[in-house]
Amino acid sequence: MSIPRQGRSPAVALDELNALRADDAPVHGGRVLAYVYDAGLADVTDAGLRALADFGEVNALDPTVFPSVGRIENDLVGWGLDLLGGAEASCGVVTSGGTESCLLAVLAGREDWRRRGGQGQPVLVMPVTAHPAFAKAAHLLGLRLRFVPVDGGSMRVRAADVATALDEEGTAVALVVVSSPSYAHGVVDPVAEVAAIAAARGVPCHSDACIGGLVLPYLRRSGRDIPDFDLSVPGVRSLSVDLHKYGFAPKGTSLLLFSDAEYRSGTYFTYSSWPGYPVVNTTLQSTKSAGPMAAAWVVSRALGDEGYAAAADRAIRATDLVVDAVGSLPGLRVLGPPDSTLVAIAAEGAEADGGVDPFVLADRMRARGWFIQPQPAFADLPRTVHLTMQPTSIDTVDEFVVDLQRSAAECAGAPWAAADPALLAAASDLEAATLDEATVAGLLAFAGLVGDGGAGLPDEAAGIQALLESLPDPLRDRLLAGFFSLVFSARRGPDA
Numbered sequence: 001m002s003i004p005r006q007g008r009s010p011a012v013a014l015d016e017l018n019a020l021r022a023d024d025a026p027v028h029g030g031r032v033l034a035y036v037y038d039a040g041l042a043d044v045t046d047a048g049l050r051a052l053a054d055f056g057e058v059n060a061l062d063p064t065v066f067p068s069v070g071r072i073e074n075d076l077v078g079w080g081l082d083l084l085g086g087a088e089a090s091c092g093v094v095t096s097g098g099t100e101s102c103l104l105a106v107l108a109g110r111e112d113w114r115r116r117g118g119q120g121q122p123v124l125v126m127p128v129t130a131h132p133a134f135a136k137a138a139h140l141l142g143l144r145l146r147f148v149p150v151d152g153g154s155m156r157v158r159a160a161d162v163a164t165a166l167d168e169e170g171t172a173v174a175l176v177v178v179s180s181p182s183y184a185h186g187v188v189d190p191v192a193e194v195a196a197i198a199a200a201r202g203v204p205c206h207s208d209a210c211i212g213g214l215v216l217p218y219l220r221r222s223g224r225d226i227p228d229f230d231l232s233v234p235g236v237r238s239l240s241v242d243l244h245k246y247g248f249a250p251k252g253t254s255l256l257l258f259s260d261a262e263y264r265s266g267t268y269f270t271y272s273s274w275p276g277y278p279v280v281n282t283t284l285q286s287t288k289s290a291g292p293m294a295a296a297w298v299v300s301r302a303l304g305d306e307g308y309a310a311a312a313d314r315a316i317r318a319t320d321l322v323v324d325a326v327g328s329l330p331g332l333r334v335l336g337p338p339d340s341t342l343v344a345i346a347a348e349g350a351e352a353d354g355g356v357d358p359f360v361l362a363d364r365m366r367a368r369g370w371f372i373q374p375q376p377a378f379a380d381l382p383r384t385v386h387l388t389m390q391p392t393s394i395d396t397v398d399e400f401v402v403d404l405q406r407s408a409a410e411c412a413g414a415p416w417a418a419a420d421p422a423l424l425a426a427a428s429d430l431e432a433a434t435l436d437e438a439t440v441a442g443l444l445a446f447a448g449l450v451g452d453g454g455a456g457l458p459d460e461a462a463g464i465q466a467l468l469e470s471l472p473d474p475l476r477d478r479l480l481a482g483f484f485s486l487v488f489s490a491r492r493g494p495d496a
């Protein structure tokens with residue numbers, strides 16, 4: 001049995017639980033530059049966590065039984081609409097995170113397309129840099145993806161390329177997505193141009209501001225030149241913005257804002273043709289905890305507009321310092337440059353010309369206690385490392401830059417991580433779709449990803465990153481899925 005036969009004291013159980021975090025990356029302190037968002041305000045964080053607990057048992061499925069849910073949700077959506085260009089008719093919904101917001105945005109587009117008389121399989125047009133949440137939405141909701149390349153210099157999609165894609169796909173297009181900004185490079189697509197092109201063809205546009213929606217408005221207010229990206233842009237019918245990113249709320253909340261309730265209506269699911277309670281779902285979940293939205297409510301009120309402005313200011317100042325520092329480091333360059341608080345660092349020059357391998361750099365930084373996130377080369381876009389800069393980064397940025405300089409110096413002239421050609425040749429014979437779980441597990445063990453200690457990445461992961469980067473997409477995806485299958489390999493234990 002995986003629970004004790006006899007219960008133990010809750011305090012002991014909690015201690016045991018917290019001990020499980022021993023190997024986790026720290027969520028505060030500014031040394032982990034992906035996945036976490038740290039405003040550096042312990043009292044605000046604590047208030048959010050307290051609200052998470054206080055509301056954890058409230059069922060946000062039914063605002064008639066728990067009216068607090070309606071009040072909290074309307075306050076959060078109202079805030080989002082104030083900040084992000086909502087009009088009189090605009091509305092929204094609180095979801096569990098960016099991916100759920102993106103899924104519902106695609107659902108709204110698909111249902112709108114059906115109402116417009118769309119026939120056959122709907123198409124989702126998006127830049128190659130759009131977040132995979134949209135590929136997941138297309139997969140789940142039966143849309144075909146039409147990718148549009150991005151400009152190799154600015155990393156932004158070109159509006160003219162979107163127009164071409166729209167014209168070629170014709171009436172099959174249900175929705176166009178743009179990023180505000182993209183996760184990988186931190187740049188804002190030409191939202192206004194794309195939305196106008198889409199609107200001229202009767203197609204709605206979604207602006208994915210999951211990661212930038214609570215930063216860009218403040219950067220603009222402080223005088224930065226931020227392209228138009230919000231709901232006020234004609235043709236933008238929906239916009240996603242995550243409260244669990246730069247909203248600094250605990251994980252589990254995002255906002256999806258809509259131009260109008262008619263457009264939102266496609267995302268609602270109601271079912272009353274059964275002998276139980278009439279089900280009305282405004283999100284993918286049905287029973288859901290009010291904890292995350294309550295936490296976001298408290299954090300947003302504790303920070304206030306000025307708190308968010310200050311947080312954005314700290315994060316962007318840290319970003320600027322990193323961008324400048326990389327600019328003066330031989331062998332490295334910043335892509336974009338970014339519009340927001342995300343940085344993508346690539347090699348300046350090829351291996352033979354002294355370019356620094358971002359994968360090796362990530363390993364060196366990891367050895368110095370920093371997590372920066374490797375991003376593989378894709379099409380003609382180079383291999384990079386990603387940094388999500390945070391308000392707390394301003395306190396650690398000097399140390400970061402020194403360690404980056406040291407790490408880059410160590411990498412200078414060092415060979416780039418590359419996949420073993422023999423391994424690649426062997427892999428090219430493999431047909432991803434035919435590989436069963438056991439074969440995949442064997443391949444992962446061979447590649448060094450699983451050992452006696454279970455599934456995990458070695459401290460020096462550049463070689464593995466390079467191998468994955470070189471594999472054909474279907475095989476890479478199969479191995480990645482197999483890896484997670486091994487991480488989550490719990491089995492029923494023997495009967496006691």
Ligand SMILES: Cc1ncc(COP(=O)(O)O)c(C=O)c1O
Nearest residue numbers: 097098099131133183208210211
């Ligand atoms: C631009 C963008 N969209 C969508 C998402 C998906 O958000 P989540 O991880 O909360 O599901 C992310 C996550 O980083 C993102 O950066």
